[in-house]
Amino acid sequence: MSPIPIPYFLLGWLSGVFVNLLADTLPVTRRVWPPVCPRCKTAQSWRGALGLARVYGACGHPRSLRSWVLPPAGAAGALLLWLYPPARFGFWAAWAILTYFAVVVVIDVEHRLILHPVSWAGAALGVALGVWRHGLGSTLLGGAAGYAVMLGLYAFGAFFSRWMARRRGEPLDEVALGFGDVNLAGVTGLFLGWPGVAAGLILAILLGGVVSGGYLLWMAARRRYRAFAAIPYGPFLALAAVWLLLWA
Template identity: 30%
Template sequence: MTALELWPIVTVLVGILGLLVGSFLNVVVYRVPNGMSVVAPPSACPGCGSEIKPYDNVPVLSWLALRGKCRSCKEPISARYPLVEAGVGVFFAVVAVWWWLVSSASATSTSAVVANVLVLVAFLWLAGVSVALALIDLDTHKLPNAIVLPSYLVGGILLAAAGILNSDIDALIRAGIGMAAMWLAYFLMAMLYPGGMGFGDVKLAGVLGLYLGFVGWGALLVGAFAAFFFGGLYATGLLLARKAGRKSGIPFGPWMLIGAWTGIFFGTALWNSYLSLLGVA
C-alpha cells in the first residue's frame, strides 16, 4: 500500500481516536478544576449517582441512543458532551490532514517515518490540550498547571526527538526561541497590566511558542498576533452588545489557542503572502 493510499485510513483512525479522547476530555474539563482524579472514581450520573456503564459511554452514539438522558433517572445529559466528542474527532482528523500536507509523507527511511509520527503525536497532544484548556478557561477563568506544565515536557520531548531524527536543527532553534519569546512577552504584559493578563496565560504562551516556532517563523508571528486579533474582536463584540464593560475581564486562553492554531495551519502561507505584498519574498 502506497503512502497516498494510506493517508485516508490514517485520517479516519485518528478521527476515531479523537472521539475517544473527546470523551475523556469531558471528564478532564469537569474534574481537574475541582481537584479530582481523572481516573477514579468511574464516571457517574450527577443526578442519581449511578455509575455509567461502558455501553452507555460510547462517544456521541450513546448520547443519541439515550436521547440525552440518564438511563436510570432520566436526568438530562448536556449536549456539550457529544459536541465535545464530535468536535475533538473532527479536530484530530483536521490535524492529521495538515500533518500529511506539511510532513515528508513520502519518506521511506525509518528515522524519517518515526520523526513524522512523533510530530503527529505532538500536535494531537496539543489539540487535546487546547480543547480542555479552552473549555476550562471559559468555565472557570483558569488554566490549570496540571494540564499546562506537562505540555512543556511532552511537546519538548516529542518535537526535539523529531527534529533530531530529521536532522532539522533549525526547527529546534526556532522552537526554543518561540517558547522563550512568547513566555517573556506575556510575562511582561502580566507585570505591566496585572488585571488583564494572568500567569496562566504566561505559562500557556510558552507552550504555544514552542509549537509555533517548530512549524516556522511565519507560524510563530501570525499565531502570536492572531490571539490578540481574535480576542479583540470578541471583546469588541461584547462591548457593542453591552454584555461587558471596558474593565470586564474575559478569558484570554481560548483566543491564544485559536490564534496558535491559525498560525499552525495558515501562518506560513499568510506570512509568505504578506512578504510578497511587500516585495521582499
C-alpha cells in the first residue's frame, strides 16, 4: 500500500466518472461509447465527462446532481477502502465490487432497469471473484440458487398481480418484480457463492420489505395509498451483496 493516498483519490474519482458515463449513456443509447448527454443524446465534452464542467457538452444541458456527486463520492470511497481495506478482499477486488454495484444501483434507481450487458459483466466479475474466494462449485451453485429463488418470486408476483387485477376488474399495469431482478439475483449469487447467497437473498428481501412497508405507510399517511405497489428489489440485492462481501 502506498503511503500517499493521491493515486487512490484519483482512482476513486475516475470510478465515479466511469459510473456516470455508463449511467448517462447505456440506458439512453444502449451503447457504452460515445458518452452522451442523457437529455438530448449529443456527445459529452471531456470536461463534462470528467466532472469538471457545469454542462454535459455543447448542448449546454446542466449536469445532473448525481453526476456531480459521484466523482467526489468515489474518491472518498477509495480513500476509505485504502484506510480500512475489507478483510476478505484486498483493495482492488473491493474497489471492483463497489464500482460494479454502483453502476447497477444508479441505473436501476434512475431507470428501473437492470440491463443485460450490465448483468453479463457482473456474471463475469462474479465468476472470477467467486471462484477465487469460494471455488467453482460454490460459485455456480450460489448463482443458480439466487436465480432460481428470484425466478420463483417473479412467477409468484406475476401470478399475484394478475389475480389482483382480475379480482378488481382492472387491466394489468405493473409486474411485481422485474426480470432484471432475477438476473441480478443470479449475479449476486455468483459473487456470494453457496451458502452465502441465502444470507444475501434474505437480507435483500427483508430490506426491500422494510423500506417498501415504510414507503407504503408514508403514502397512506399522506392519503395516497395504493393497495399494491411493486417492490424494486435491485438496489436491495446490490446493497445486501456489498454488505456481506465487504463488511459482514
